[in-house]
Amino acid sequence: VPRSVDVADLVERAQAGQPRAVARLISLVEDASPQLRKVAEALAPHTGRAQVVGLTGPPGVGKSTSTSALVSAYRRQGKRVGVLAVDPSSPFSGGALLGDRVRMQEHATDDQVFIRSMATRGHLGGLAWATPQALRVLDAAGCDVVLIETVGVGQSEIEVVSLADTTIVLLAPGMGDGIQAAKAGILEVADVFVVNKADRDGADATERDLKYMISLGRRERTDVLWRPPIVKTVASKGQGLDEVVEAAESHRSWMVDHGELERRRQRRAEAEIEAISVERLRTQLGDVRGGEALDRLAKRVVAGQLDPYTAADELIEDLHAGA
Amino acid sequence: VPRSVDVADLVERAQAGQPRAVARLISLVEDASPQLRKVAEALAPHTGRAQVVGLTGPPGVGKSTSTSALVSAYRRQGKRVGVLAVDPSSPFSGGALLGDRVRMQEHATDDQVFIRSMATRGHLGGLAWATPQALRVLDAAGCDVVLIETVGVGQSEIEVVSLADTTIVLLAPGMGDGIQAAKAGILEVADVFVVNKADRDGADATERDLKYMISLGRRERTDVLWRPPIVKTVASKGQGLDEVVEAAESHRSWMVDHGELERRRQRRAEAEIEAISVERLRTQLGDVRGGEALDRLAKRVVAGQLDPYTAADELIEDLHAGA
Numbered sequence: 001v002p003r004s005v006d007v008a009d010l011v012e013r014a015q016a017g018q019p020r021a022v023a024r025l026i027s028l029v030e031d032a033s034p035q036l037r038k039v040a041e042a043l044a045p046h047t048g049r050a051q052v053v054g055l056t057g058p059p060g061v062g063k064s065t066s067t068s069a070l071v072s073a074y075r076r077q078g079k080r081v082g083v084l085a086v087d088p089s090s091p092f093s094g095g096a097l098l099g100d101r102v103r104m105q106e107h108a109t110d111d112q113v114f115i116r117s118m119a120t121r122g123h124l125g126g127l128a129w130a131t132p133q134a135l136r137v138l139d140a141a142g143c144d145v146v147l148i149e150t151v152g153v154g155q156s157e158i159e160v161v162s163l164a165d166t167t168i169v170l171l172a173p174g175m176g177d178g179i180q181a182a183k184a185g186i187l188e189v190a191d192v193f194v195v196n197k198a199d200r201d202g203a204d205a206t207e208r209d210l211k212y213m214i215s216l217g218r219r220e221r222t223d224v225l226w227r228p229p230i231v232k233t234v235a236s237k238g239q240g241l242d243e244v245v246e247a248a249e250s251h252r253s254w255m256v257d258h259g260e261l262e263r264r265r266q267r268r269a270e271a272e273i274e275a276i277s278v279e280r281l282r283t284q285l286g287d288v289r290g291g292e293a294l295d296r297l298a299k300r301v302v303a304g305q306l307d308p309y310t311a312a313d314e315l316i317e318d319l320h321a322g323a
Numbered sequence: 324v325p326r327s328v329d330v331a332d333l334v335e336r337a338q339a340g341q342p343r344a345v346a347r348l349i350s351l352v353e354d355a356s357p358q359l360r361k362v363a364e365a366l367a368p369h370t371g372r373a374q375v376v377g378l379t380g381p382p383g384v385g386k387s388t389s390t391s392a393l394v395s396a397y398r399r400q401g402k403r404v405g406v407l408a409v410d411p412s413s414p415f416s417g418g419a420l421l422g423d424r425v426r427m428q429e430h431a432t433d434d435q436v437f438i439r440s441m442a443t444r445g446h447l448g449g450l451a452w453a454t455p456q457a458l459r460v461l462d463a464a465g466c467d468v469v470l471i472e473t474v475g476v477g478q479s480e481i482e483v484v485s486l487a488d489t490t491i492v493l494l495a496p497g498m499g500d501g502i503q504a505a506k507a508g509i510l511e512v513a514d515v516f517v518v519n520k521a522d523r524d525g526a527d528a529t530e531r532d533l534k535y536m537i538s539l540g541r542r543e544r545t546d547v548l549w550r551p552p553i554v555k556t557v558a559s560k561g562q563g564l565d566e567v568v569e570a571a572e573s574h575r576s577w578m579v580d581h582g583e584l585e586r587r588r589q590r591r592a593e594a595e596i597e598a599i600s601v602e603r604l605r606t607q608l609g610d611v612r613g614g615e616a617l618d619r620l621a622k623r624v625v626a627g628q629l630d631p632y633t634a635a636d637e638l639i640e641d642l643h644a645g646a
Contacts (some may be wrong), residue, residue, distance in 0.1 A: 040630035048627050132631075262625075269621035269631065274608055276635035277642075281604045285597055298592035302585075304371050307363035308455075308592065312599040319600075320646035323639075 007038040014141045015046060022114050022141045029133035030118070040133065046140035048265075050082070052246055055149045055166050056186060062174040062196045063076070066235040067149045071107055071239035082138030082146040085114040086131060114138055132272045134164055159191055160183060163268060166251045168192045168244065171210065173202030187213055190228050192247045198232035198240065205230070226254055230313030281319075288318045329521045330361040337464045338369060340403070345437050345464045346533075352456035353441070363456065371464035373405070376571055377487030379509060384495040385519045389558040390472045394430055396564035397468050405469040407439040411456060422549060437461055438553030455486055455595045484512055486591060489574045491515045491567065494533065496525035510536055513551050513568045521555035521563065530555070549577055604642075611641045 005028075028039050043246040055067055067083060075082045109112040116138075118131055124129035131148070138146045148164055161167050169190035193214075195206050207230055214228060229247045233240030254262040286294060293315055328351070334345035351362050370450030378390055390406060397404045430436040439461075441454055454471070461469045472485055484490050492513035516537075518529050530553055537551060552570045578584040609617060616638055623629040 019498065037630075037632050040632045043631040044624075045627050048625065094589060168500060168520065213393055256547075265625045266618075266621050269624040269634075270617050272631045273617060273620055273624065273634045273638060276631055277608055277638050278601060280635060281608075282601055285600050285604075292592050295589075297596055298589050301367070301392045301592040301596065302371065302588045304368045307367040308595045308599055309360050311592075311596045314604060315596060315600050316603060318646075320643050323643035 005035055007035055007042050011039070011046070014137065017111065017113060017142055019111065019283045022064060022137060023078040023116070023322075025137045026116055026134045029137060032130075036133075040136070043136050043140045048139070050135075050139040050143045050146045051248075051252060052135060052146050052148065052163060052165045054161040054167040055147060055170060056161045056167065056189075057170030061092075061170045062235050063149055063170055066170055066194065066196055066233065066241075067147055068106060069233070069235040069238050070147060070244060071113055073245045074236065075112065076109065076242070077245070080112045080142055081114070082135075082141070082143035083113070084118055084131060084134055084138070085116070086118045086145065086146045086148060086150045104245065114141065114143065126244060132268070132275075136255040143319040150269060162271070165255065165264060166191045166248045170194045171206055172197040173200045173206045177313045183230050191251045192244065193227065193228050193313065194240075194244055195232045196235050197235075203232060225249065225258065226260075229252045272304055279309050284319055285315060285323070288315060293318050328363050330357055334365040334369070336465065336607035337460065340465055341432065342437060345460060346439070346628075348460045349457045350441055353453045355453075357399060359456075363459070366459050366463045370459050371462065373458075373462040373466045373469045374571075374575060375469050375486060375488045375619045377459060377490040378470060378493060379484045379490065379512075380493030382597055384493045385558050386472055386493055389493055389517065389519055389556065389564075391429060391633070392556075392558040392564045393470060394436055395561065396568045398430075398433065398435065400568070403465055404437070405458075405464070405466035405526045406436070407441055407454060407457055407461070407469065407471045408439070409441045409471060409473045414480060418425045437464065437466065444454070455591070455598075458486060459570055485594070488578065489514045489571045490573065490589060491517055493507065493519050494530045495520040498522045501587065516548065516551050516553040516634060517563075517567055518553060518555045519558050522560075524559045525559055526555060546566050548581065549574065549583075562601040597603065607642055607646070611638060612646060616641050 007028075010021050010025055010028075013269050014025050017188050023130055025039060025043075027033075028035050031313070032240065042237055053070075055063055055070070064085075067085070067229065071081050071083060107115065114217055116134060118134060135146055135148070150160065150161060169186055171193065174291060193210055195203055195210070197203070229250070231243045231247050235241065251260070257263070288294065297311040297315055301308050328347075330351075330368050333348055337348055341387075348362060348366075349358075351358050354487070367453065376393075378386055378393070380386055387408075390408070394404050394406060407562070443459060445564060458469055472483065474486060490512050492515070494516065495518065516533055518526055533553055542623070547569055554563055554566045556567060556572050558564065575584070578587070611617065620629065620634040620638055622643070624631050625632050
């Protein structure tokens with residue numbers, strides 16, 4: 001990255017919806033480039049408008065197909081759509097593996113659709129940190145909706161999905177995936193349920209199981225007034241997606257009316273500031289006394305002369321003192 | 324947990340190999356109890372002796388069966404064995420789901436075998452933080468070998484496996500799992516490869532693929548002198564496990580001769596101190612100005628008045644100033 005990159009110009013062109021400027025800005029935030037600070041500052045005033053919708057669910061439920069069909073549904077409403085496809089288990093970012101064009105071929109030539117694959121690049125904390133920034137770029141680029149699609153259903157997927165205003169959990173008939181999803185804690189984060197592949201046997205049973213699980217969940221959480229609707233789709237045939245959009249809109253209206261949107265965005269900003277601070281502090285820890293403090297403390301722990309908690313105390317004390 | 328727990332007494336009884344004392348100590352470190360510091364201090368002088376062996380691999384290769392058979396192999400040598408079964412995707416800890424007794428029934432009555440299930444308890448950082456402490460307990464309890472078995476093959480599994488002196492990666496014929504494992508970066512962490520279910524068709528092909536992938540990896544890493552051996556097993560019939568033990572022993576000898584064991588343990592201690600420090604700093608961040616600093620900064624970020632990086636700067640400055 002040349003140092004001469006004109007961030008203000010890039011942001012202006014991204015706001016005008018130029019795909020190359022959007023892609024460039026996402027790369028800048030993802031790579032934590034020296035321009036990152038400038039980019040974040042320039043983006044801040046232009047953010048907060050996009051509706052952020054998360055999509056998650058067990059492998060095999062048709063998440064990619066559903067995301068693509070959902071993009072079409074939003075496009076029918078004339079909305080500009082951003083997509084962040086997040087794969088915490090993949091070391092590949094950008095358009096490399098299962099490239100953006102392959103995933104979403106039908107939207108490849110649509111200049112009102114921005115698609116980006118995000119991956120960990122070998123560092124788990126990296127995603128939690130880069131994804132909200134990429135979201136911010138798409139927001140500033142005038143996207144009415146940003147879809148965040150995750151590949152799996154682990155803890156890290158839940159963390160990523162927690163960036164969304166509205167979280168859609170996808171299931172499909174006959175996979176026993178309701179139980180899997182329950183184990184992963186994914187039912188608790190759902191604002192809208194989608195039973196995809198609803199033309200298959202067992203769709204009604206899946207819906208029934210879901211209703212039962214929702215009723216169980218509600219018993220424990222009487223403070224929650226929103227009852228997640230269940231929408232049936234056949235994403236491969238484009239069926240039911242308008243209803244998914246409607247359900248997401250209803251949820252958004254409900255959130256606005258109940259102050260929940262503000263609360264979620266506040267929590268999201270707190271998590272974001274915290275994640276950035278923790279990354280920075282992690283770097284500072286490694287740099288205490290020119291990097292020698294951690295090295296020396298670790299030697300004493302290996303030798304059994306010191307426990308790691310006392311070592312951490314000493315390191316933090318040194319950190320604050322040197323700052 | 325009553326405050327009156329006698330940590331010194333617990334550690335003494337754990338050193339004598341009393342299973343209940345071992346279980347109690349692991350619970351104390353896992354729950355981050357107020358006694359955690361005392362426990363860590365009391366354990367420190369008694370640690371560093373156990374050989375730590377990690378087992379990982381894609382689902383379906385027979386990890387649980389292999390772990391159990393490997394325990395038997397070490398028991399035939401008269402060694403005391405600890406097992407930490409780590410599942411980053413499960414919210415259940417202790418002996419709850421797939422309880423310890425079910426997993427390892429044949430060792431349930433052996434007083435020289437300590438088995439413990441570890442899970443995230445809904446907090447991803449928790450495992451990285453609790454697992455080394457549990458390992459320390461088993462080490463102090465006189466385990467000659469501690470096996471760390473992980474369930475999946477994601478980034479978090481790799482982080483957990485990095486606690487090991489020697490990492491065993493399991494594969495099985497005909498699953499295309501070599502490619503999966505390569506994608507997850509798991510081949511790079513392997514010190515020993517095991518092709519389990521070697522009585523099935525395709526075992527030779529899997530071995531051939533592995534050899535090819537190892538040769539590719541070596542081309543890029545000429546500094547690495549250890550060539551991971553490939554051992555074939557049929558864990559369900561107890562076949563080949565003595566050879567796995569031998570391979571792990573060879574790797575250990577090689578590490579000792581080349582100073583690699585010391586380097587790994589140093590890196591491990593550094594990572595441990597860092598993880599504890601980061602957790603503590605995360606708490607401190609939330610407490611800056613009685614918890615109001617983060618709240619106020621987040622409000623300004625939501626309003627687009629501030630970017631999250633500048634917010635993080637202000638928060639960290641406040642943190643150091645208040646410490």
